[in-house]
Amino acid sequence: MIIAIDGPAASGKGTIARRLAAHFGLPHLDTGLLYRAVGAKALADHVNFEDEAALAALAALAGALNLAALDPEALKSGAVGEAASRVAALPQVRAKLLTVQQDFARQPGGAVLDGRDIGTVIAPEAEVKIFVTASPQARAARRHAELAARGEGVTPEEVLADILKRDERDSGRASAPLIRAGDAEILDTTTLNIDESWQAALALVARRRAS
Numbered sequence: 001m002i003i004a005i006d007g008p009a010a011s012g013k014g015t016i017a018r019r020l021a022a023h024f025g026l027p028h029l030d031t032g033l034l035y036r037a038v039g040a041k042a043l044a045d046h047v048n049f050e051d052e053a054a055l056a057a058l059a060a061l062a063g064a065l066n067l068a069a070l071d072p073e074a075l076k077s078g079a080v081g082e083a084a085s086r087v088a089a090l091p092q093v094r095a096k097l098l099t100v101q102q103d104f105a106r107q108p109g110g111a112v113l114d115g116r117d118i119g120t121v122i123a124p125e126a127e128v129k130i131f132v133t134a135s136p137q138a139r140a141a142r143r144h145a146e147l148a149a150r151g152e153g154v155t156p157e158e159v160l161a162d163i164l165k166r167d168e169r170d171s172g173r174a175s176a177p178l179i180r181a182g183d184a185e186i187l188d189t190t191t192l193n194i195d196e197s198w199q200a201a202l203a204l205v206a207r208r209r210a211s
């Protein structure tokens, strides 16, 4: 069984995906980490997004990423998230990351993947697709709490502005934009806590499998 979880930043999709994977004994891939790894490299190298040679080098790096070596903790900062959304708009980077994600999705027994284009591009054949969403204000409050816990000194207003900018970039890009697959179930977590979101997701999976 392939379970595709898509949605905007801080919608709760990562936690839901992790818990579904543990519940069904399936491997899980947080595909945002791939873009974050490329974004971190772009940040470290001060990549000029107008420089074609530099972008080709970034795409080559994307093609050589080792899933097992990705360190979520090192890639979770707000600055890396912002850089990730910039590199994620580059078709050459997305093309290089396609195969590794599709191979992961199609492994025997299935998998859970979360991201922005899993149900639409990476695994359109997924048996279960959930589009997790929440209001920008609710997502900003969660992300702010997360960043504050990491010691990042950002204001709630800055986090909301960043979330809105990322939403616009992720939804407006030409290459694999963030969009709900026509056959995805919508799960709005605005008023739900983590446990309620997870229970709702589990109920959606059960309904999908029964139909």
Ligand code: C5P
Residues within 6 Å of the ligand: 009, 010, 031, 032, 033, 035, 036, 081, 084, 085, 086, 088, 089, 114, 115, 116, 117, 118, 166, 170
């Ligand atoms: O989910 P996360 O916030 O870690 O993702 C970072 C960025 O990576 C997103 O803002 C998005 O631009 C990009 N991304 C993507 N496609 C995916 C996963 C992430 O474009 N499947």
